[in-house]
Amino acid sequence: MDLPSPQSLPSLIERYKRDPESVYHTWFVGGEARMKAFRAIRRGVKDTVDAINAGSFGNDFKGSPLEVVLAAITEQKQVFEGAAHPFYWKPKLRIPDIYENEANQRTFGRFLEACMNATREDQVLAEMSRLGRASIKGLGPAAANIVYFLHPTLVPPFNTAIVNGFNALFGARQKLGSWDGYLAMRETIIRANDDQPGLSKDLGAFAGLLFEIGSNRIVIFGNADRVLEELREKAAKAAKKRHQDALADEKEASEHTQAQHTLIRIGRALGYDVFVARNDRGRSCHGESFSALTIPALPPLEVASEVRQTVELIDVIWFGKGTSELVCAFEVEQSTSIYSGILRMKDLALSLRQRGAHFYLVAPQAREKEVLAQMTRPALVSEVRDFELGYLPSGELKAECDAMCRYGVDRSVLRKIARGLNLGP
Known part of the structure; x- marks a missing residue:
């Protein structure tokens, strides 16, 4: 996949960093909650692993230590809004199948424990691939949002807006739900981030840029006349909400x-x-x-x-x-x-x-x-x-x-x- 031209991406990054109401300022560098979250979430992941190993995890998301982890994650501004939804127990669909299937639950626990103890990139990627091969029904790359808080320089966050921003920026057609698609998207993000030292080794910064693009807060078409009316309206509404959020903050x-x-x-x-x-x-x-x-x-x-x-x-x-x-x-x-x-x-x-x-x-x-x-x-x-x-x-x-x-x-x-x-x- 071709990366954006050297002229276009630096320009987008500059706009992203210059906007005081972007998630770069309100979450990545300016959000106290983000600074405080990492160790608390790591502790919650350990509690989740311990509960699974002890057989006391339970058969529902509600009331489990995993709910505590995802609640702490979803507090991290709009970037992680909805991060808990994929882990809600949906009885009619029997997904995600980590609440009734003990073997799947233990596989998920081993994945979290291995990621928590990993010290190298290849170890983290191997665990993601292993979890993907397990094909646990309803458990997809949304789990990467947990791993981000364990290895922020190796694993980018993941949600609909970030995927939409990725597709718009790189001309791709990645979809939600595929571990292979997520890992391919990660490789491209790593390459682009390495070529642009103006951001951070922490991939949350680049994911925030993709979030802004995917939410139509940053329009990448260059000429406003070429932007469809629907996108203009969405961008205006998004800008208004962002301003309101900034005032509330x-x-x-x-x-x-x-x-x-x-x-x-x-x-x-x-x-x-x-x-x-x-x-x-x-x-x-x-x-x-x-x-x-x-x-x-x-x-x-x-x-x-x-x-x-x-x-x-x-x-x-x-x-x-x-x-x-x-x-x-x-x-x-x-x-x-x-x-x-x-x-x-x-x-x-x-x-x-x-x-x-x-x-x-x-x-x-x-x-x-x-x-x-x-x-x-x-x-x-x-x-x-x-x-x-x-x-x-x-x-x-x-x-x-x-x-x-x-x-x-x-x-x-x-x-x-x-x-x-x-x-x-």
Whole structure:
């Protein structure tokens, strides 16, 4: 297959990177959720493999650890919208056949485990080919979306818009559902990405470009007069929605920052050392710089280096004054990421040798039922001793901030407004 001319692809990439509302900016380089997702999803994949090996996976997508993985993936902006659908159990069609067929389920588990442990490209490709040859009914290359979060430089994401963008850009006729087609598409993406060093080794960047083209956000015909009226209308609607999404993201970021500021103020007033996510240290709220209010780095923690990197992205953490004793950890979830937020904190709880830390999700009161439902899911909170998880309504937290700062003695002041599981003193 011929690649686009050297003049056309660089021009498209430049337009893609220059647009502040493209998924390149809102998801790939500007999305905090993406940075936080990788280890949480990897942990979820391990839980899925362990459940399959133990025979406790279940016979439905709902309630399984695989649902947790796909929920964390689908939170990654529009690029992964609908990524969970191929894994929903469809009883009438008996697909995907990994819920009733134990042999197929174990084959899928071996595929995930092998991909998780792979260290080379040939190993990952061999596992994809092996899964394809197994011909498990209803289980196609949608599984590549999971593998992307295990090997982002080797495996590109996959959905309808990305395939449509690929076909438009390369003049191809690839279809959904074929592992052979996906692997051929991957080879072309790898070649094109290697020839264009202006993006990233992470194939999510190039997949985002294909997504923009396939969604008609980037029109590649050059002359607008040649674009069909239907495409123009779709592009206009897509642009309008993208702008609305960008405004919503901006509002959410502001509310997220305000919630972090509230937690910083309360933690400092209670006498704790406060750490804010390393990628948020440059923020400020109400004229107060986060870097001036918080400790410059995490204190020493007895965790692996990769766990420490995840911990550094948790929104706010309180430590004992001058110590490495973790007192409370907070994830602020204004609109999405409930799954992945819990997974990150579960990961920290599993990795810490110390006990007694409290973990909180901070979210608007309108999400209370949703948050509490997810907090009590067995796949999320089981097998973790002393994982004391609570929910704090962000509105009440803000309203009671001054009182907590003035009258609070220690972290127990949060129990005045906390909901959820029983928390220790």
